[in-house]
Amino acid sequence: NIERIAELTEGHAWFQLYHPADNDLRDKILERAAANCQVLVMLSDVPTFGYRSKEIKNGLAMPPRMTFTNILQIIGHPNWAINTLVHGSPSFKVLKPYMPKGMNMHHLGLFMNKTFNGRLDEDKVAAIRDKWKGKLVMKGMSNEIDVEKAIKLGLDGVIVSNHGGRQLDAGPSSIYALKNIATKYGDKIKVMMDSGIRTGPDIARTLAAGAQFAFLGRSFMYGVGALGNDGGEHTISILKRQLQQVMEQICCEKVEDFPQYLIK
Ligand SMILES: Cc1cc2nc3c(=O)[nH]c(=O)nc-3n(C[C@H](O)[C@H](O)[C@H](O)COP(=O)(O)O)c2cc1C
Incomplete structure (x- = not known):
């Protein structure tokens, strides 16, 4: 959770906010983040979930579908299977205090859909800018219009990102979008980038194209x-x-x- 990560990173952790649909929950999470982190990242690259046919076929869902292939894969990875049995499946630790007790995976999926709304607008961002006194960063930029809005709203940084191409496959690659954004706005706002970076040479290319940080x-x-x-x-x-x-x-x-x- 936020508190434990802040401890492990000696206060250097950044917190990423998936915007809650309810403002009370937003404020509770922001309060905890402010007590533990200096940088808040808002996420704008998942306004809605992409249609991923491969994941539907593979049964990657909440709860995961148990297919014959999945069961064979579990049997073929005994270390993973035992560790999962010992430690339990991953959970949303930050959100635990706000969740009804005893939810199964199916209810968890419904809870997440109901509780979060990935669609941001200028009012939501302005409200957070008012509340958050530390550095505020917007992740998910891919065009100049949004970067201009971010500058107007007083944000400190932007992360050019298409979410690793995992939501919309039809947009520009992040490195392509980065070049224009960094050239035009690099002296007005911190420009960073992620998506598709795999190696040291990829990091070098990203920095050469004008990013001040690569994720x-x-x-x-x-x-x-x-x-x-x-x-x-x-x-x-x-x-x-x-x-x-x-x-x-x-x-x-x-x-x-x-x-x-x-x-x-
Ligand atoms: C399994 C998985 C879960 C992710 N969950 C989040 C998330 O909760 N919030 C977020 O901002 N990005 C999330 N991302 C996207 C990453 O932050 C990042 O934008 C993307 O992975 C970068 O591309 P790369 O994987 O090619 O490096 C997730 C990515 C993966 C692979």
Whole structure:
């Protein structure tokens, strides 16, 4: 939960808010976040869920569908199966205090749909800007109109992101959107990016294209999926080594200098 993550990261954690439909719940969560984190990220890249036919076929749902293939996969991964039995399935720890007790997966799915509304508008963002005194970042930008609104609303940063292409497959790639946004607004607001970054050279490209920070999602999940608790550290050590190698190859001393060394 927020408190534990803040403890582990010695106060450096950022909190990401999935906008609650109810303002009372929003305020309760914001209060806890403010006591523990300096940066709040609002998420605008999932206004509604994408139609993912592969996941429907594979039974990835709340609750997960038990197909013959899924059962075979569980049997084929005894370590995972035992760990899941010992520790239980993942849960939404931050939300636990606000959830009715004894919900099964089906009820949890209904609760999440009812409690959150991913659609943001300027009024919702302005209300949060009023309440949140720390740095405020909007994730999910892919066009200049929204970045201009973010600047007008007094936000401190934007994360150019298409949610890893996991919701809408028809938009521009994040690196493409980033180039215009960073060139035009990089001196007015902090511009960061995620989606599709997998390696050190990918991070270098992202920084060269004008981002001041690069985020990765699935690369860390793959690391944790393969190695468990050590997977996060292992992933970051590979990325660090790769990034350093790029810097040595092009004689770039500081990451901020990438735009002078790599083709944008
Ligand atoms: C399984 C999974 C769950 C995610 N859940 C969230 C979420 O709750 N909030 C959020 O802002 N992004 C979420 N994301 C998206 C990531 O924050 C990020 O935008 C995306 O993974 C970046 O692309 P990449 O995976 O190609 O690095 C999720 C991504 C994955 C793969």
